[in-house]
Amino acid sequence: MSSARTLLVSWKWNDLDKPAANRLQICPVSSPDRDRLVRIHQDWGNDGIIHWLSDDQKQNQDAQAEYILLLHSSYFSQDDINQLKALAAAMPCQNEILHFGKGNGFIYYNPKTDSGLLDHEGNFADAFDKDILIHDQAGNINLPYFYKVWRHYRYRLKRQFDNMRTHSHRFLHPAVDSLGYSGTAVDLLRQHKPQHFETIKDLFELLHKHYDDEPEALHQAQQLSQTLHEKHLTSGADLIEITAQFDELLAAIQEHDY
């Protein structure tokens, strides 16, 4: 059994927005890995959230346990996030604290990719739309819905690939055009920008490990990898093919925003 993954989502949660409710609910995920989604009403605020996290990780006693806390940006400010990050950094668990909403909305259900968990009103997306199957018959969250959201916020792979596209171009283009270097992208990066090289390698590994449900992305990654290994670069124009393949890969990763 691997370590538990906890996705804590704090926003307005309509059904928890009642005086009598305890405003927190732990929703199990239909997975063998003790994954869960914790719904916590935004009124718990910073103090309530950090206490819950502190208590939970003590009970958990698992230093490998991973927590992602998603806090809605209409209620939690950047100061709140910074404060929570500072407090959580001292805890012996892996945790990440992020905003969602306003430009970071992967957690909202998207019918095109059948991914995401929430509607825009304060509910799970399947609360009123019974064609969406976020929960199974036993009331557990179906793993694919949980996992796609988890991995988006955990790895932000699309953004990382996009960053590496620009970082590598910013080196390779002047290297071949101004400095007169030649070789494959892999050769040049390995020799002159080892950190970029390692990052790209890690990104391909992450993609293979965590995106096996996206065959088109895997296919495009393979194409790109092959070109990075084989295409001999002697001028900036030789990078056009690499650019196009990065774009194909970015288009294939089914994440609709950053």
Next chain:
Amino acid sequence: MQIQLYSDDQFAASPLEKRLHEQGIDYSAYQPGDTIRATHFVLLSPVWCNEQFVTCERIWKKYFEEYKNDKGRPFRRLKFITAGYERAEHDNYLCLLDLPEDLGSFFEDALPSSEDWQPMPINGVDMSAVLQRFYLGHGKDSVLAAFDSIAIKVRDIEKYRGTKPYEKIIDEENGLVSAPKLSESWLSFRARWGHYYAYAPCLPFYTQLNELEEISKSIHIFFQTGCNNVNLFAENNLAASIQQIKSILEECSTYAS
């Protein structure tokens, strides 16, 4: 023709610089805060800023639409060009990997910033959205509204401090201004501002934002010490400084849409 070239990465800009040099086109590097003295302004996009790639061409375009030269006259012929690694054709975009043979003609044919066109979209964190989040806030208060409440209280202190004892003005129960609340409002503004100020170098109004930062740092001590010391209020020229910050915030807010 005089080109000013803004790239956060000089190495990345070197192939373009080489071509400009080869074709005898006069260019200089732009650093955040420099005065713009050019017929063409080229921005390498995206810009690496605050540990991420951001795109700010829409903001720069809007800035140049209204741009006035250092004599205060509108400079409607200034041409704004973006350059990047996207494969696309656009009158005001240079694909760095496939530069036009004749750069001079490209620059001649580019559209002036005052005309109605949209810059080439480039991947990255959209600074227009970041700026909007700064101004609109997170559902609690817009930054202008939050700052307004600080400005009103500071104005009240300024108005009465010559005629009333300072202790009475800030008296918790009967005074005009609650010192702890004013201090808290300022600290909250500073924290919010600090987060967004990190993006300032990629913006055309960096000078104004930098000025805001400097003023804000210079008066911070008054608020940090609980707004209890009237000497700090007077010495730091609080009322005028707050007005300056307010007008900079208002001036730059036009770009948050």
